[in-house]
Amino acid sequence: MARYSQNSIREVARRNDIVDVVSSYVKLKRNGNSHTGLCPFHKEKTPSFHVSEDKQLYYCFGCGAGGNLFDFIMKIENLDFVDALKFLAQRAGVTLEEEKGAYVPTKEETDAKQRVYEMNVLAARHFVENLRDPSATLAHAYVKKRGLGKDTITRFGIGYAKDDWSDLCDFLKQKGYTEQEIVTAGLAVKNEKGRVYDKFRNRLMFPIINVRGNVVAFGGRALGDDPAKYMNSPETPVFHKGSNVYNLNNAKQYGRKDGLILVEGYMDVASLHQSGIENAIAGLGTAFTPEQATLLKRYAGQIFVCYDGDEAGQNAALKAIDILAEAGNKIKVVRFSGAKDPDEYIAKKGAESFRKCIADAVSAVEFKIMSARNDFDLTDVDGKIAFVTRAANILSKIDSQIEREAYVNRIAAESGISANAILTEINKLIYREGKKTTQNAKYAERREDEQASQAVSTEASGQIATYKAERMLLNVIFFQRKAFELAKEELSGDLFAGVEHRKIYEAMLTYKLENPEADASDFLSYVDEPLKKTVAAILYREYECDSLQAAKDMIKKLKGELMNSKIKQLAKEGKAEEVQALIKKYAERRG
Numbered sequence: 102m103a104r105y106s107q108n109s110i111r112e113v114a115r116r117n118d119i120v121d122v123v124s125s126y127v128k129l130k131r132n133g134n135s136h137t138g139l140c141p142f143h144k145e146k147t148p149s150f151h152v153s154e155d156k157q158l159y160y161c162f163g164c165g166a167g168g169n170l171f172d173f174i175m176k177i178e179n180l181d182f183v184d185a186l187k188f189l190a191q192r193a194g195v196t197l198e199e200e201k202g203a204y205v206p207t208k209e210e211t212d213a214k215q216r217v218y219e220m221n222v223l224a225a226r227h228f229v230e231n232l233r234d235p236s237a238t239l240a241h242a243y244v245k246k247r248g249l250g251k252d253t254i255t256r257f258g259i260g261y262a263k264d265d266w267s268d269l270c271d272f273l274k275q276k277g278y279t280e281q282e283i284v285t286a287g288l289a290v291k292n293e294k295g296r297v298y299d300k301f302r303n304r305l306m307f308p309i310i311n312v313r314g315n316v317v318a319f320g321g322r323a324l325g326d327d328p329a330k331y332m333n334s335p336e337t338p339v340f341h342k343g344s345n346v347y348n349l350n351n352a353k354q355y356g357r358k359d360g361l362i363l364v365e366g367y368m369d370v371a372s373l374h375q376s377g378i379e380n381a382i383a384g385l386g387t388a389f390t391p392e393q394a395t396l397l398k399r400y401a402g403q404i405f406v407c408y409d410g411d412e413a414g415q416n417a418a419l420k421a422i423d424i425l426a427e428a429g430n431k432i433k434v435v436r437f438s439g440a441k442d443p444d445e446y447i448a449k450k451g452a453e454s455f456r457k458c459i460a461d462a463v464s465a466v467e468f469k470i471m472s473a474r475n476d477f478d479l480t481d482v483d484g485k486i487a488f489v490t491r492a493a494n495i496l497s498k499i500d501s502q503i504e505r506e507a508y509v510n511r512i513a514a515e516s517g518i519s520a521n522a523i524l525t526e527i528n529k530l531i532y533r534e535g536k537k538t539t540q541n542a543k544y545a546e547r548r549e550d551e552q553a554s555q556a557v558s559t560e561a562s563g564q565i566a567t568y569k570a571e572r573m574l575l576n577v578i579f580f581q582r583k584a585f586e587l588a589k590e591e592l593s594g595d596l597f598a599g600v601e602h603r604k605i606y607e608a609m610l611t612y613k614l615e616n617p618e619a620d621a622s623d624f625l626s627y628v629d630e631p632l633k634k635t636v637a638a639i640l641y642r643e644y645e646c647d648s649l650q651a652a653k654d655m656i657k658k659l660k661g662e663l664m665n666s667k668i669k670q671l672a673k674e675g676k677a678e679e680v681q682a683l684i685k686k687y688a689e690r691r692g
């Protein structure tokens with residue numbers, strides 16, 4: 102495992118701007134000194150994810166995720182530190198210099214992941230062998246029925262999991278993997294009695310390959326009468342459902358030029374490929390996620406949402422559109438009729454006809470308005486009003502005034518309601534939305550109070566004040582040289598009530614003695630993993646008070662509190678004389 106010098110790591114940090122990097126995953130809006138957007142690490146509707154340009158940090162007031170540039174890339178790309186470092190070095194064109202004794206990631210972690218990848222490759226090959234076997238008659242019949250040619254089967258590495266409880270387990274055990282490892286890889290299941298058996302049985306198998314070309318998981322289509330028609334691997338050390346997209350490894354090369362066609366299932370992807378359409382991708386069974394949307398943003402100039410024609414498919418499309426748009430993707434929606442899904446459409450009408458549907462794809466707004474129109478009866482006054490209200494809501498979210506007006510005029514003509522009335526309604530909605538954004542800043546502060554009360558349990562509100570004050574003190578000590586000098590002289594770690602705060606303070610002292618400049622991002626690379634979130638939460642804040650005075654007051658207060666608790670303890674033990682001495686000493690100091 103390569104080790105890289107501290108200088109290299111700092112150079113990479115200097116040459117990548119966090120706002121820039123985060124922007125390729127999250128749509129950020131500038132808000133004074135900070136940039137805000139929808140958090141990629143938890144589901145939310147109003148942005149609580151903040152990125153500071155000055156401090157080169159990110160922090161989410163919603164879920165508490167926080168850290169520097171490296172932490173962000175590690176988390177969002179699911180990489181370990183070394184790979185995140187390489188990723189960012191490449192991005193900025195920095196050549197990494199190797200050095201002994203620098204950062205080393207835990208070997209166990211890398212090894213465990215590596216073994217899962219190896220097992221997945223072996224399993225994929227094993228499934229392919231199974232499909233080639235003449236005895237796999239059920240699988241062959243299905244492949245024939247779906248019209249999957251040899252080339253398609255090879256291209257997607259399609260295979261077959263036998264109708265057997267231990268076919269794959271036996272094979273992998275023979276290759277030297279333990280039952281526990283096979284379970285960890287999601288290829289086997291352990292029941293309550295401790296019995297281990299193959300997860301995928303009697304299924305046509307589709308390996309799921311990530312953009313780096315690793316087999317990360319499998320999807321299986323049932324061939325028998327299993328109630329679960331489709332089954333995917335569970336979450337494993339190398340697979341997070343919500344952050345992978347099926348066939349992106351193949352389709353990504355077309356993404357910039359032709360865009361990507363987002364369909365519902367891997368069978369759709371396979372049959373599109375069969376018809377010469379190579380740029381189709383699919384979610385993995387579950388609802389489309391923000392992580393998937395940000396992943397696509399990196400590869401697609403345009404996304405053509407092409408979900409099934411039934412109501413469930415159209416509703417899923419509406420949701421996917423919003424998630425894709427929030428990640429900054431350009432979207433069009435493909436409409437087709439006379440078939441339930443793209444697979445069937447192509448079988449019935451051919452690839453050329455499907456290509457025409459792609460060319461005729463409508464904008465996301467158009468699609469939403471169309472689907473609103475379908476929901477209401479426009480021959481009826483109430484229906485018209487309901488339709489216009491829904492349409493106004495859709496249009497209030499468009500940024501372009503010109504685009505908005507074009508739709509308004511059309512809707513006015515259709516509904517007989519004046520364009521002016523519709524515009525008034527839209528402006529009202531926009532105003533309300535703006536108000537929510539300002540409230541969001543207040544919400545962030547409230548969140549901090551909540552976190553504080555959770556952290557100190559329910560004992561006393563005085564403790565919450567202490568908790569908040571300690572955090573403020575740590576912030577000020579880090580950023581203000583004078584406050585740091587003062588703390589170094591006057592403040593010992595055990596004055597902090599919070600154990601985490603104490604550890605952070607001690608780490609700060611050691612760090613700042615060698616690195617006097619207040620580089621928050623660099624400090625985050627320095628502290629231990631469990632402290633990172635808290636450090637990000639503390640350093641992210643801006644305090645507007647006279648910081649040196651605040652630090653002085655705070656140190657005094659902490660000392661006073663420590664004294665109080667010492668006195669209480671001694672009093673409990675009945676040591677009256679010592680209590681007297683302590684009070685006297687404290688009074689002298691104060692005076």
Ligand SMILES: [Zn+2]
Nearest residue numbers: 140143161164
């Ligand atoms: Zn969050």
